Amino acid sequence: MHHLIRGFYKKIIHPVDPAFFMTGYAVKAVLACVVALFVGLGLQVPTGRLQWGVFGAFIVMLSRAGDSYQERKRVALRVIFISALLVPLSTLVGNTDFLREAYVFLLAFFAFFCAVLGLPAMITGLGILLLNLFALGDPDTLSAGGNRALLVMMGGVLAYAVNFFILPVYPRKILGKAGRSALTDLGDYFTAVAARIEEKHAPEDVEKLQDRARKSVRRYREIMEAMNMDPMAGLDRDQGPTALYATLVRILTAVINLNQNSRFDKESPLYDGVRQAFAAMAADATLFFERLAQNQSGGEPLDPAPMNRAVDQLENRLLELGAYKRGDAVSEEFLEIWGIVHALRNLAQELETMIDLRIGEGV
Amino acid sequence: MKDAIAKLRGELRGDSAFFRHAVRSAFAVVAAIAAAHLLNLHHGIWLPITVVVIMRPSLGGTIRHGWRRVLGTIIGAGVGIGLLITAGAHPHVLISLALLLFLVTFFLKQHNYTLFVVALTATVVIILGLTMPMGWKMGLVRIVDTLIGAVIGLGAAFFIWPQKARASLKKQNHDTLIAFEDHLGLLSSAYLTGQAREGEIIRTRIHVIDTLTKCEEVFFEASAEPGIRTEQRQALSRLLRIFFRILDLLTSLSTIIRRAGGTVLPVLSEGTEKLLTSTRAEITWLAAYALNLGDLDPRPPRTAIPEFLETIRILRASGEFEDLPLARRNNISAFIWNIRALGEELDMAYERIVELRYGRKSRNKVF
Numbered sequence: 176m177h178h179l180i181r182g183f184y185k186k187i188i189h190p191v192d193p194a195f196f197m198t199g200y201a202v203k204a205v206l207a208c209v210v211a212l213f214v215g216l217g218l219q220v221p222t223g224r225l226q227w228g229v230f231g232a233f234i235v236m237l238s239r240a241g242d243s244y245q246e247r248k249r250v251a252l253r254v255i256f257i258s259a260l261l262v263p264l265s266t267l268v269g270n271t272d273f274l275r276e277a278y279v280f281l282l283a284f285f286a287f288f289c290a291v292l293g294l295p296a297m298i299t300g301l302g303i304l305l306l307n308l309f310a311l312g313d314p315d316t317l318s319a320g321g322n323r324a325l326l327v328m329m330g331g332v333l334a335y336a337v338n339f340f341i342l343p344v345y346p347r348k349i350l351g352k353a354g355r356s357a358l359t360d361l362g363d364y365f366t367a368v369a370a371r372i373e374e375k376h377a378p379e380d381v382e383k384l385q386d387r388a389r390k391s392v393r394r395y396r397e398i399m400e401a402m403n404m405d406p407m408a409g410l411d412r413d414q415g416p417t418a419l420y421a422t423l424v425r426i427l428t429a430v431i432n433l434n435q436n437s438r439f440d441k442e443s444p445l446y447d448g449v450r451q452a453f454a455a456m457a458a459d460a461t462l463f464f465e466r467l468a469q470n471q472s473g474g475e476p477l478d479p480a481p482m483n484r485a486v487d488q489l490e491n492r493l494l495e496l497g498a499y500k501r502g503d504a505v506s507e508e509f510l511e512i513w514g515i516v517h518a519l520r521n522l523a524q525e526l527e528t529m530i531d532l533r534i535g536e537g538v
Numbered sequence: 539m540k541d542a543i544a545k546l547r548g549e550l551r552g553d554s555a556f557f558r559h560a561v562r563s564a565f566a567v568v569a570a571i572a573a574a575h576l577l578n579l580h581h582g583i584w585l586p587i588t589v590v591v592i593m594r595p596s597l598g599g600t601i602r603h604g605w606r607r608v609l610g611t612i613i614g615a616g617v618g619i620g621l622l623i624t625a626g627a628h629p630h631v632l633i634s635l636a637l638l639l640f641l642v643t644f645f646l647k648q649h650n651y652t653l654f655v656v657a658l659t660a661t662v663v664i665i666l667g668l669t670m671p672m673g674w675k676m677g678l679v680r681i682v683d684t685l686i687g688a689v690i691g692l693g694a695a696f697f698i699w700p701q702k703a704r705a706s707l708k709k710q711n712h713d714t715l716i717a718f719e720d721h722l723g724l725l726s727s728a729y730l731t732g733q734a735r736e737g738e739i740i741r742t743r744i745h746v747i748d749t750l751t752k753c754e755e756v757f758f759e760a761s762a763e764p765g766i767r768t769e770q771r772q773a774l775s776r777l778l779r780i781f782f783r784i785l786d787l788l789t790s791l792s793t794i795i796r797r798a799g800g801t802v803l804p805v806l807s808e809g810t811e812k813l814l815t816s817t818r819a820e821i822t823w824l825a826a827y828a829l830n831l832g833d834l835d836p837r838p839p840r841t842a843i844p845e846f847l848e849t850i851r852i853l854r855a856s857g858e859f860e861d862l863p864l865a866r867r868n869n870i871s872a873f874i875w876n877i878r879a880l881g882e883e884l885d886m887a888y889e890r891i892v893e894l895r896y897g898r899k900s901r902n903k904v905f
Contacts, residue, residue, distance in 0.1 A: 201644025205637075272575075276568050279586075283567040287593070288560035291549045292542055301590055304567075308590075311571070312583040393747070424740050431786050432793040435876070513868045514875075521793050 204236040207337040211330035220326065227262075227323045231330025234258055234306050236338065238299040248339055254299055255331035258306055259324040265307040266323060269314025282307055347416070353395040354419050355468045358529075360384070360391040361426050362464030365522070368434045369457035372515065373450070381434060388430070392423045414532065422529050429522040436514035443508050452492040456485035456519060460526070467529055479527040486523050490516050555595055558699040563593040566694035570687055579686075580672070580679050588687025593695070598703035598759030600695035603651070604688045605762075610655025611684040617656065618663025619677035629668055636664040703759035704766065707774075708829050710753040711891065714781055715825035717742075717749040719818055721788055725795055726814040729873070732801035739792055746788070750781055770894065777890040780883055787880045794872045803862075805853055806870070809846045813877060816842035820884055828891050837888070843878055850874070 211232035215225045238254045239247065261282075268278045282304055289300035310323065364384040371381050399416055459482045466477055493509070493516060549556045570589045574582025592604040625631050643657040663677040670676055721742040728735065757778050761771045802810045819838050826834055850870075853859065859867055 201641050204644070205640065276572060279571050280564045280568045283564035283590075284560045286590075287563040288546065288549070288556060290559065290595075291545050291556045304590060305587065308567075308571075308583060308586050312574075389747075396744075421736070421740055424743065428743075428789045428793050432790040435786060435790040436872075514872055517797070517868055517872060518793070521797055 200236075203337060203342050204233065204334075206342070207232040207236050207334035208330075210337060211333050214329065214333060215326065218329075224322065224326060227326035228330035228333075230306055230309065231255070231258065231327035231332075232334035232337075233330075234302045234327075235331045235334035237302045239295060244339075244344070248335075250295075250299060251331070251335050251338070254303065255328055255335070258303055258331065259328045261303065261307050262310050262324045262327055263317055263320030265310035266313075266315050266320030267317045269311040275311060279308075279311065349398055350395065350416050350419075353391075353398050354423065357388070357391040357395050357423050358426075358464065358468040360388040361423070361430060362461060362468060364388040364427075365430050365433070365464060366457075366461050368430060368437060369453075369461070371434070372437045373454060373457070385431065385434065388427055392420075392427050395420055395423060419532055422525065422532055426522070426525045426529070429518065429525050433515065433518035433522060436511070436518050443512075446508075446512055448496045449489060449492050449512065452485075452489040453515070456482075456489050459485045460519070460522065463526055467526060470530075477530050479523065479530060482523050482526065486516065486519050489519065555701060558701065559593070559595045562694050562698040563589070565698055566593060566691050569694070570690050573686060573690060574683075577686075579683060581676070581683060584680060584683035585687040585690065588684050589691045589694075592688060592691045594759075596701050596703035596706075596756075596759050596763075597695050598761070598763040600691060602759060602762040604692050606652045607655055608684060608688050610652040611659050612681055613652075614656040614659025615663050615677035615681050618660040618667065619674045621660070621664060622667040622674040622677070626667075626674070632664050632668060636661050639664070702763055703756050704763055706756055707760055707894075710756045711777070711828035712825045714746075714749050714753045715821055715828060715887075717746045718784055718788065719821040719825065721746050722791075722814070722818055722821065725788065725791055726811075726818065729795045729798060729814070730802055730807070730811055732798065736796075743789070743792070746785060750785060753781065754778055770897075773890055773893045777887060777894065780887045780890060784880065784883050784887070787876055787883065791873070791876045791880075794869060794876060798866075798869055798873075800866075803870075805858055806849070809849045813842045813846045816840075817877060817880060817884075820881070824884060824888055824891070827888070830895070840881060840885075843881055847874070 208229045211228040212225060215228040220228065235251050235254055238250055265278070265282075268275050286300035286304035287297070290297040306327070310320065315323075364381075364387070367381045367384045399420065463477065463479070463482050470477055493512060496509075551557060566589045567586045570585040571582075573579075574585045579585065588607060592600055592607050594600045594603055621632060621635060625635075639657050639661040643654060643661060646654040646657055659680060663674075663680055666672075666676040667674050672679070721739075724735070724739055724742050728739065757774050760766065761774055766774075801807075816838060820840070823835070823838055827837075
C-alpha cells in the first residue's frame with residue numbers, strides 16, 4: 176500500500192474501524208436490499224409495494240442474533256416466518272382505532288421484553304416491531320397485507336441467500352484480520368510508551384492508545400464469541416484462535432507493565448547512560464511488532480534474536496554503570512530504570528511466543 | 539427453546555427491571571402512535587421509531603440516548619436540507635452522496651451514535667427530498683417528528699416506573715471491587731505458590747474488565763440524570779479513573795508474578811502472605827462499604843506495608859539478599875512498588891466513595 180494511503184488509513188480509518196467489518200457488512204446489506212428491489216422490479220411488482228421486499232431483506236440483515244453460524248441461519252428463518260405472519264395482521268389491525276393501540280402495546284411489550292434473552296434477541300424483536308409499525312402506519316385489506324407478506328418473504332429469502340450462501344463469512348479470515356489489527360494497535364501503544372520513556376509524547380496520547388489497544392483486543396474476543404468460539408476455553412493452548420487471544424492479552428499486559436514503569440526521573444544521569452541503548456531496543460521492538468502483524472497471514476518466520484540482543488545490551492549497559500552498588504539514592508534510581516528492562520524482557524518473551532502462533536490450527 | 543421460555547416466564551413479574559422496561563416502552567410506543575394519529579402528522583411513523591430507539595432501561599440512559607438522537611437528527615437534517623437546496627438540480631450527485639452516506643452510517647454505528655444519526659438522517663432526508671413532493675421540507679418534518687417522539691419517550695422514562703441509574707451505583711462499585719479482589723486472590727495464590735495458572739488469571743482479568751465496562755456505562759448514565767451536581771459528576775469520574783488505575787496495577791502485578799522465577803523467599807514468605815491478605819481484606823471491606831452494608835467493622839488498619847518494608851530493610855542490612863540474582867531482587871522490588879501503589883489507590887477510592895456518599899461537606903448524597 177502506498178505510504179500516503181497507509182498513513183491515512185492508520186490515522187483516520189484504523190482507529191475507528193480497523194478491518195471495515197461493519198462497513199463490509201453494510202455493503203452486503205445494501206446489496207441484499209438492491210437485489211430484493213431488482214427482483215421485485217423483474218416480477219413487475221407495483222411501485223407502491225416494492226419497498227416491502229426491501230424491508231424483508233433489511234430486517235434479515237439487521238437480525239444478526241445467534242451464537243453460531245447455524246443459529247444465525249435459524250434466527251434469520253424465524254424472523255422471515257414471524258414477519259410474514261404478523262405483517263398481514265398489522266396491515267388489517269391498522270384500520271381500527273382502539274384495537275390498533277392494544278395490538279401495538281402487545282407487540283412493543285414483547286419486542287422490548289425479548290431483552291431478557293440478550294441483546295441480539297432484543298434487536299431482532301425491535302426489527303420485527305419496526306416492520307410492523309410500517310404496516311400499521313399504512314393500513315389496508317387482509318389480501319393487501321398478504322401481498323406485503325409475500326414480498327417480505329421474498330426479500331428475506333434473497334437476503335438469506337446473499338448473507339449465508341453468496342457472500343458467506345469466513346470466521347478465521349475475519350479473526351486473522353482482527354488479530355492483525357490488534358497487534359498493530361498494540362505496536363502503536365508500545366511505540367507511544369517508548370516515546371514517553373524518551374519524553375517525546377504527552378501522556379494523553381499514551382492513555383488514548385492504551386484504550387484503543389484494549390478495545391482492539393476486546394473486539395477480537397467479541398468476534399470469537401459471535402462465531403460461537405469460547406474465548407475462555409483452551410486459553411493454555413499454544414495454537415489456534417484462543418491461543419492468539421491469550422497472547423494478545425499477555426502482550427497488552429506486558430506493555431501496560433512497561434508503561435507503569437515509565438514514571439522515573441528522565442533527568443537522572445543514570446538514565447543518560449542507557450538512553451541510547453533504550454532507543455535502539457525500542458526501535459527494534461517497534462519493527463518487530465510491525466513485521467509480526469504482517470506475518471500473521473504467513474511468510475518467513477521472524478527471528479527474535481536481534482530484539483533479545485538489544486534487551487541484553489540495555490541490561491548490560493545498565494549493569495556496567497554499577498549504580499546498584501553506589502548508595503541508596505542512586506540505587507533507588509537504578510531500581511526504577513531496571514523496572515523498564517524487566518518489563519522489556521517480558522514483552523520480548525511474549526512477542527517471541529507470538530512468532531509461531533497461527534490461528535489456522537487448533538480449536 | 540425451553541430455556542428461553544423459562545427465562546421469559548421468570549422475568550414476567552412486576553418487580554423485574556425487564557418487565558418494567560417493556561411496559562414503560564410499550565406505553566411510550568402506543569402514545570407515539572396515538573399522537574401521530576391525533577396530530578395527523580406527515581410521516582408520523584418517525585414518532586414511534588424515535589421512541590423505540592431511545593428507550594433504555596434507565597432514566598439516565600434514555601436521556602443520554604434521546605439527546606444524542608435529537609442532536610444527530612437536527613445536524614443530519616440540516617446537512618440533508620443544505621445539500622438538497624444547493625445540489626437539487628443534480629439528482630445523480632445527490633443519489634451518489636446518499637449511497638456514500640448510507641455506507642458511512644454503518645461504519646459509524648459501532649463507534650459514535652450521534653454521528654451515526656447524523657449520517658442516517660442526512661441519507662433519509664436526501665432520498666425522501668428527491669422522491670417526495672415536499673422536497674427539502676421533509677428535513678423539517680423529520681426534526682419535528684423526532685422531537686415529539688423524544689419528548690414522549692422521555693416522559694415515559696420519567697413517569698412510568700422511573701429507574702434511575704444512580705440507584706445501582708452502589709452495586710456497580712461493589713461488584714467492581716469484588717472482581718478486583720477475586721483477581722488479586724488468584725494472583726496472590728500464584729505468587730505464594732510459584733505456580734501461575736495462566737488460563738485462570740486471564741479469565742478473572744477478563745471478568746474484571748467486563749465488570750469495569752459495565753460500571754463505566756452506569757456511571758455515564760447516572761451522570762446524565764437530573765439531580766446530580768457537577769462536583770458529584772467529577773467525583774464519579776475520578777472514582778472511575780481510580781478503578782482503571784487499579785486495573786493497570788493488577789495487570790502489572792500479574793506480569794511481575796509470572797516472571798517471579800520460583801516461590802517467595804522463605805524469609806519473606808510470612809510477610810508477603812500477610813501483605814497480600816491484608817490488601818485483599820481492604821478491598822473486601824471497601825466493597826462492603828461501597829454497598830453501604832450496616833454493622834461494618836472499622837476500616838482495616840494499613841500496617842502491613844510499613845511492617846513489610848521494615849522487614850526488607852532489616853534483611854537487606856544483614857546481607858540476606860546479597861546472593862540473590864539481580865533479576866530476582868528487582869522482581870521483589872517491583873512487587874513491593876506495585877502493592878504499595880495499589881494501597882494508595884484504594885485509599886483514594888475510599889475518599890471518593892465517602893465524598894459521593896456524604897458530599898465534600900457532608901451533603902449532596904449521591905447514594
